[in-house]
Amino acid sequence: GVKLNIFADKPAQLAATPDQIAKHRNLVTQAVKTFGAQHYDHYDFLFALSDTQSGVGLEHHRSSENGVGPDYFTDWDAAVGDRDLLPHEYTHSWDGKFRRGADLWTPDYRTPMQGSLLWVYEGQTQFWGNVLAARSGLMTRDEMMGSLAYDAAMYDTRPGRQWRPVVDTTNDPTMSQRRPKAWTSWQRSEDYYVEGMLVWIEADSIIRTRSKGKRSLDDFARAFFGIRDRDWGEVTYTVADVAKTLNAVEPYDWATFLDDRIYKVHPTGVLQGFTNGGYRLTYTDTQTPYLKAIEKASKGVNLLWSSGLNLDKDGVVTQVMWESAAFDAGLAVGQKLVSVDGLKYDAGVLKDAIKAASGTKAPIQLIVSVNDQVRPVTLKYNGGLR
Numbered sequence: 062g063v064k065l066n067i068f069a070d071k072p073a074q075l076a077a078t079p080d081q082i083a084k085h086r087n088l089v090t091q092a093v094k095t096f097g098a099q100h101y102d103h104y105d106f107l108f109a110l111s112d113t114q115s116g117v118g119l120e121h122h123r124s125s126e127n128g129v130g131p132d133y134f135t136d137w138d139a140a141v142g143d144r145d146l147l148p149h150e151y152t153h154s155w156d157g158k159f160r161r162g163a164d165l166w167t168p169d170y171r172t173p174m175q176g177s178l179l180w181v182y183e184g185q186t187q188f189w190g191n192v193l194a195a196r197s198g199l200m201t202r203d204e205m206m207g208s209l210a211y212d213a214a215m216y217d218t219r220p221g222r223q224w225r226p227v228v229d230t231t232n233d234p235t236m237s238q239r240r241p242k243a244w245t246s247w248q249r250s251e252d253y254y255v256e257g258m259l260v261w262i263e264a265d266s267i268i269r270t271r272s273k274g275k276r277s278l279d280d281f282a283r284a285f286f287g288i289r290d291r292d293w294g295e296v297t298y299t300v301a302d303v304a305k306t307l308n309a310v311e312p313y314d315w316a317t318f319l320d321d322r323i324y325k326v327h328p329t330g331v332l333q334g335f336t337n338g339g340y341r342l343t344y345t346d347t348q349t350p351y352l353k354a355i356e357k358a359s360k361g362v363n364l365l366w367s368s369g370l371n372l373d374k375d376g377v378v379t380q381v382m383w384e385s386a387a388f389d390a391g392l393a394v395g396q397k398l399v400s401v402d403g404l405k406y407d408a409g410v411l412k413d414a415i416k417a418a419s420g421t422k423a424p425i426q427l428i429v430s431v432n433d434q435v436r437p438v439t440l441k442y443n444g445g446l447r
């Protein structure tokens with residue numbers, strides 16, 4: 062069986078409603094329906110609701126270690142950003158642990174692991190994690206749309222896509238080890254997760270269109286992951302095996318498709334899967350409930366698509382979008398906003414200043430500190446909140 066083992070800082074935080082438990086049960090039912098076979102004799106979610114344990118997501122064949130905030134059950138709406146974690150880590154039992162990239166599988170500990178197929182391992186797990194979060198009811202349709210819109214905006218405005226192919230980002234765990242970066246939007250990060258997912262959304266849309274709705278990536282999942290029921294060994298694959306399985310589902314030049322999107326620089330068309338599905342990304346001056354919840358959980362403020370800034374709870378810059386207004390003003394990661402238009406900084410003050418400057422020609426006047434130095438900065442941005 063599959064067990065959800067829950068631990069929390071305080072007993073009251075374990076107060077899951079029957080409806081919440083039912084959605085977690087649905088996750089198991091829907092995963093087995095989707096993949097068609099199971100690669101464990103038992104599966105244990107080790108699930109911590111805690112302020113002090115790490116917010117980990119660590120997958121194994123027959124278990125996963127998962128950490129979220131303490132109010133996962135007791136402030137369900139606000140925890141939306143945590144609700145795709147269990148679907149993601151559970152998917153890894155199939156994608157990553159049972160089916161394993163040939164260069165990631167090693168016969169002994171002296172042979173280094175290679176991650177060139179992480180765009181399947183993590184990219185397609187990101188895809189199925191979202192699908193299963195939706196099919197189980199762990200995320201509502203609106204929440205999922207908010208999450209996908211966030212991902213779409215992030216990658217539609219990723220200038221690093223102009224020079225660096227997705228496959229090269231599979232080296233990022235080795236190169237960067239998740240340390241903070243100065244210019245994430247230009248350097249890229251572990252982009253094989255979400256851009257990988259966007260490529261799989263496009264693949265799904267192509268299968269659906271060409272088969273006139275008869276087939277989808279679900280057929281790939283059953284063919285690729287749904288073999289050898291109850292075998293928890295490993296079955297390795299190469300990119301040629303991926304293309305071959307896709308071709309068996311829907312004949313198409315999948316080798317070229319994957320080569321273009323993963324192995325080559327592919328600067329445009331990252332939202333093609335959404336376009337094929339009839340969806341369109343739009344920007345407004347009102348945050349989606351999803352983005353609001355993410356901001357609340359991070360206690361920071363995300364203005365990447367307006368001024369180009371992302372700030373933490375203390376007003377310290379954590380990201381500057383490449384060639385944004387903030388970039389042109391010379392703002393950089395690690396600088397701290399002290400004041401905005403003469404008022405002491407807080408997130409609300411900055412948002413109000415952006416609203417006030419919208420449609421005018423007036424710049425926003427900032428005081429910024431870094432180490433022992435304090436200096437004025439003129440932020441020329443009049444496009445309003447986005």
Ligand SMILES: [Zn+2]
Binds near residue numbers: 150186
């Ligand atoms: Zn993962």
